[in-house]
Amino acid sequence: MSLRRALWLTLLAMAALGATVAARAQSGQSATYDVLIRGGQVVDGTGNPWFAADVAITADRIAAVGRLPNARATRVIDAKGLVVAPGFIDLHTHSDMPLLADGDAQSKVRQGVTLDVLGEGPSVAPRDGLPPTEDSGITPDWTTFTGYFERLLRQKISMNVASYVSYTQVRLVVMGYESRAASPAELERMKALTARSMEEGALGLVGRFxxxxxxxxxxxxxxxxxxxSYGGVYTSHIGSEGFEQEKEIAFAIRVAEEAHIPAHLFHLKIRARENWGTMSLFIAQIEAARTRGLDITANQYPYTAMFHGWNAFFPLWTREGGPEKFAERLRDRSLREKIKKDPEFIAWAKEHGGWDGIVMARAFTPENKKYEGMRLAEIAKLRGDADPADTCISLMAEEGGRISGIFHTMSEEDVRLVMRQPWVAHASDGSAINLEAPGVPHPRNYSTNTRVLGYYVREEKVLPLEEAVRKMSSLPAQILGLPDRGLLREGFAADVVVFAPAKVRPTNSFDRPKSYSEGIPFVLVNGVLVIDGGRHTQARPGKVVYGRGYQHSSP
Incomplete structure (x- = not known):
């Protein structure tokens, strides 16, 4: 069956279901459902004002939204005083291995997230010819997206998953760590692997630069x-997001124009204190592209600090040849002064917050774990180093270049300015983890959505509630091209979050990040209660959400 015919039949079925429900409601006929969420304030994901309604669910679909006084259900949820909204879609995550390690996805579903989108620097596939390297306790035993998705569904997960295919991942398969342009034959293989990945369900191409x-x-x-050509989207971690941001955004816009594809930017921000207050220039750059008819969007996490490896602010030449070569150069003391004086190291360390803003989040050797949660300037004093740059390089040498960090490098005013843009969605850049996660993770893993709803909506009134929910639901669905998620509509997937607008909040901080959010008593994934009365039910009804190019192969 062709994808177009399958989509047409799905739409017909959705229309028939809606017509049946509407006819029953108009005739006053009693209907029986699996779940009935009664008496809530429905924020349907469109951005429209909330309205009083019941939400009925049959199997994995929303069967009715409206006043259903005669309806009955196997399970009735009293939502009086609560908001009923579409499940939240997280556009930027690193949950690929964590979900295989623990499919309960506690940190995400407890903040209302029902769909995580994977892929950034690497992606789970393709892996043709790559050695199986352990990550988060998981050793890959697949080569393709099909293989990864099959393992995920075999183990079962509490949330839905979708994925991009990464430019860097494809290049690694074809060229390894070689720093040169691809030959015509190599480029053709890269394109073929991209096409295969799109047919296996990837949403589009992602790159981290x-x-x-x-x-x-x-x-x-x-x-x-x-x-x-498969109806996908181009998504990008554009670069440093600092001193060269205008050039980086310009390239993303170029891709949109030349490839005739929507372009989406990960975590739009501006790094480094010297750049604070310049965010309006980049917003104007994106607005100008949108005015020309280019579909450019972005996402954002609601914090002034970011998280990734310390290796990101080391010069490119130190990282050539892959992780093993990088570790060798870090241990070579004859290169120490060259690294410290490199303009890239100086500028990028400054973009990451400087020695007072760079925090060690995770070390791997027992002797360095005592520094987790501390800033580099503090660690340098404890170690008796006059120059924190020496501390940084020494620690990286001791850890084989594998330190993860939190970087305090953005201004609150810029965060709020970005948040107000209608084409900016909320996303975590985090992972679906639990309270036993190693090191000092970023709070966003546990509380991105609840921080928006509790702090920026209720307390600071930066956004209206309905607009914040739109940025977590229908806007991400629109960006990804998902036809049946992101709204509370008859026939749509029954991903639903029920929260207390006066109580929803994070319970963590940068000092104590491992704590689940509060104020979200009910979360349904594909019609199944995953959070019930604030407790995880251990249900794992999650599915793979495939991109538009997906070509199902019959067994």
Whole structure:
């Protein structure tokens, strides 16, 4: 069966279900459902004002939204005084291995997230010819997206999952860590792997680049054209998001224009104190592209600090050849002064918050774990180092280049300005983890959505409630091209979150990040209660959400 015919039949079935429900409601006929959420304030994801209504669910679909006084159900949830909204869609996550390690997805579902989107620097596939490298306690035993998705569904998960295919991942399969342009034959193989991934269900192409953008832009555009041919989206961690941000955004806009594809930017922000207050320039740059008819959107996490590896602010030449070569150079003391004096190291460390803003979040050797949660300037004093740069390089050498960090480098005013843009969605850049996660994780893993709803909506009134929910539901669905998620509508997937607008909040901080959010008593994933009365039910009804190019292969 063709994808177009399958989509047409799905839409007909959704229309028939809606017509049946409407006819019953008009005739006053009693209906029986699996779940009935009664008497809530429905914030349906459109951005419209809330309205009083019941939400009925049959199997994994929303069967009715409206006043259903005669309806009955196997399970009735009293939502008086609560908001009923579409399940939240997290556009930017790193949950690929954590979900295999623990499919309960506690940190995400407890803040109302029902769909995590995977893929950034690497993606779970393709892995053709790559050695199986352990990550988060998981050793990959798959080569393709199909293989990964099959393992995920075999183990079962409490939330839905979708994924991009990564430019960097495809390039690694074809060229390893070689720093040169692809040959024509290599580029053709990269395009073929992109096409295969789109047919296996990838949403589109994603890339993560260093300061200034990609080193081989023509390769990115060629692969984005392949993704576009399958109805996909181009998504990018654009670069440093600092001193070269204008150039980095310009490339994303170029991809949208030349590949005829929507372009989406991860965590729009501006790093480094010297750049604070310049965010309006980049917003104007994106608005100008949108005025020209280019579909450019972005996402944002609601914090002034970011999280990734310390390796990101080391010069590119130190990282050439992959992680093992990087570790060798870090241990070579003859290169110490060269690294410290490198303009990239100086500028990028400053973009990451400087020695007072760079925090060690996770070390791997027992002797360095005592520094987790501390800033580099503090660690330097404890170790008796006059120059924190020496402390940084020494620690990285001791850890084989694997330190993860939190970086305090953004201004609150810029965060709020970005948040108010109608084309900016909320996303965590986090993972579905539990309270036993190692090190000092970023609070966003546990509380991105609840921080928006509790702090920025209720307390600070930066956004109306309905607009915040839109940015967590229908806007992400629109960006990804998902036809049946992101809204509370008859026939749509029954991903639903029920929360207390006066109580929803994070319970964590940067000092104590491992704590679940409060004020979300009910979460349904595909019609099944995963959070019931504030407790995880251990249900794992999650599904794979495939992209538009998906071609189902019959067994």
């Amino acid at each position: 260093e300061s200034g953008g990609p080193e081989y832009p023509e390769e990115v555009i060629a692969m984005a054209q392949v993704a576009a």
